[in-house]
Amino acid sequence: MLETIHHDGIHELRLARPPVNALDPALARQLREAVESAPARGARALLLSGQPGMFSAGLDVPALLTLDRGAFRVFWADFFGLCAALARSPVPVAAAITGHSPAGGAVLAILCDYRVMAAGEYRIGLNEVQVGLLVPECIQAAFRRLVGARQAERLLVTGAMLEPQAAHAIGFVDELAGPDEVVGRARDWLDALLQLPPHAVAATRRLARADLAGLFAEPEKLPIEDFLDGWFAPETQAVLHGLVARLKSKSAPTRPAM
Numbered sequence: 275m276l277e278t279i280h281h282d283g284i285h286e287l288r289l290a291r292p293p294v295n296a297l298d299p300a301l302a303r304q305l306r307e308a309v310e311s312a313p314a315r316g317a318r319a320l321l322l323s324g325q326p327g328m329f330s331a332g333l334d335v336p337a338l339l340t341l342d343r344g345a346f347r348v349f350w351a352d353f354f355g356l357c358a359a360l361a362r363s364p365v366p367v368a369a370a371i372t373g374h375s376p377a378g379g380a381v382l383a384i385l386c387d388y389r390v391m392a393a394g395e396y397r398i399g400l401n402e403v404q405v406g407l408l409v410p411e412c413i414q415a416a417f418r419r420l421v422g423a424r425q426a427e428r429l430l431v432t433g434a435m436l437e438p439q440a441a442h443a444i445g446f447v448d449e450l451a452g453p454d455e456v457v458g459r460a461r462d463w464l465d466a467l468l469q470l471p472p473h474a475v476a477a478t479r480r481l482a483r484a485d486l487a488g489l490f491a492e493p494e495k496l497p498i499e500d501f502l503d504g505w506f507a508p509e510t511q512a513v514l515h516g517l518v519a520r521l522k523s524k525s526a527p528t529r530p531a532m
């Protein structure tokens with residue numbers, strides 16, 4: 275489900291869970307542990323990537339709908355822990371957004387230092403409201419940090435999914451590249467950063483990202499129960515089960531859920 279590729283001091287964590295790199299409990303836990311342990315394993319920088327055409331479909335709704343509240347709480351604690359690991363990473367992290375990146379996939383990218391997205395017929399956005407879910411405040415705040423409060427409000431309330439050019443225009447992503455060049459361009463950015471004086475970069479980065487790190491300073495105190503209440507609400511469950519039914523009616527779904 276997760277491949278680790280070493281490029282000298284850059285460790286690439288490539289999502290490899292067919293068909294759409296959706297986050298189920300096992301992948302969320304594996305990715306969290308990989309991000310948390312990477313610096314101790316010699317990583318000077320991290321690169322998150324996906325498969326051609328798909329970065330991550332976000333949460334694996336069909337799998338998560340089978341969980342009871344206790345099991346779902348464990349998953350959500352791991353997801354918040356993953357968010358905290360990215361936001362508070364002591365080494366820089368770049369996202370190579372290799373294709374579609376809705377909801378949870380977009381969250382992973384938002385928390386990185388730099389985002390390169392594939393140009394083409396792809397979409398990125400926080401579309402949770404379309405399936406009856408609330409985007410937690412810590413994630414909304416991280417999104418506002420990128421695109422500004424008014425823009426974030428408009429996109430979050432409508433659950434809009436943006437084309438790469440539109441995402442780039444508002445600062446949602448930092449750079450666009452051809453589909454075959456996305457990973458390479460993200461590596462180039464990290465390589466250039468690693469050529470700078472390391473202590474100065476690390477100290478400056480800590481200050482520059484202190485607001486983001488602060489949002490996830492205590493992941494165990496984040497509003498997990500509020501999200502669980504929303505997930506198990508009758509309206510949300512009806513929408514999610516309807517979504518799963520539509521996905522099952524397609525022979526090879528390529529567009530994700532949330």
